[in-house]
Amino acid sequence: MLGAAGSMGVILLYQTGILRHLPDPPLPGVDSDKVDASGEAYESLETPDAALALASYGATLALIGMGAADRAKDQPIIPLLAAAKIAGDAAGAAWLTAEQITKHRAVCFYCLLASAATWAALPQALPEAGEAWRKLRA
Numbered sequence: 105m106l107g108a109a110g111s112m113g114v115i116l117l118y119q120t121g122i123l124r125h126l127p128d129p130p131l132p133g134v135d136s137d138k139v140d141a142s143g144e145a146y147e148s149l150e151t152p153d154a155a156l157a158l159a160s161y162g163a164t165l166a167l168i169g170m171g172a173a174d175r176a177k178d179q180p181i182i183p184l185l186a187a188a189k190i191a192g193d194a195a196g197a198a199w200l201t202a203e204q205i206t207k208h209r210a211v212c213f214y215c216l217l218a219s220a221a222t223w224a225a226l227p228q229a230l231p232e233a234g235e236a237w238r239k240l241r242a
Contacts, residue, residue: 105168105190107221109161111214112154115140119152128213135210142208157218164189168229180236187233190225197222
């Protein structure tokens with residue numbers, strides 16, 4: 105999740121004008137500037153969407169780090185909330201990736217990195233969430 109937040113940080117630098125260009129690898133269909141400068145990138149609350157994503161990933165990171173090492177036994181709600189938040193993040197990442205492809209006919213490389221990092225976090229959260237669920241049911 106930290107990698108996803110880092111990717112959003114790079115995009116935010118572009119969306120706030122600190123960077124004038126997002127360098128992309130030479131891959132077909134990749135155009136981060138086009139996607140991140142689109143009107144949709146500023147629709148929610150009239151703010152750069154990367155700022156909102158960064159705040160969301162910050163909340164996810166807080167849930168991941170919250171509690172003691174044995175929190176699945178002592179505080180089972182925390183791993184369940186963390187897994188649910190990561191699942192929501194993953195669903196949002198999939199939705200936004202599909203939107204880039206269908207609306208812009210291009211993808212943002214940094215968004216793809218964030219999506220991949222988000223999806224990679226989900227299976228890591230599930231074992232602890234399963235243990236927490238079993239604890240709550242017992």
